[in-house]
Amino acid sequence: MSRPSAASRLKKSGAxxxxxxxxxxxxxxxxxxxxxxxxxxxxxxxxxxxQRHSVELPDGPEVRGMIAKVAYLLDVKEV
Numbered sequence: 173m174s175r176p177s178a179a180s181r182l183k184k185s186g187a188x189x190x191x192x193x194x195x196x197x198x199x200x201x202x203x204x205x206x207x208x209x210x211x212x213x214x215x216x217x218x219x220x221x222x223q224r225h226s227v228e229l230p231d232g233p234e235v236r237g238m239i240a241k242v243a244y245l246l247d248v249k250e251v
Contacts, residue, residue: 194231195251199224202245214238215245 200220204212218238219227228251229235239248 195228196231196235196239197226197228197249197251198239199226199247200245201247204245207245211242211245214242218242218246220246 198218198220200215200223203223204215218229218235231250239246
């Protein structure tokens with residue numbers, strides 16, 4: 173059974189508006205071993221260090237773009 177991507181879950185939730193009070197909880201669920209260097213950089217830029225590590229980030233276009241690039245490695249929830 174296939175999981176929907178993080179980006180599609182965010183789109184379905186109607187989270188298109190940017191608000192300074194909204195936060196996203198981002199969790200690294202797959203390893204970055206063997207991934208493209210640009211994807212590794214995005215994961216590090218999000219502040220994720222290892223599998224199952226979670227961080228809360230402000231909801232903004234910069235963060236959304238990074239999440240969209242590596243959505244196949246992440247689990248994203250609105251907080």
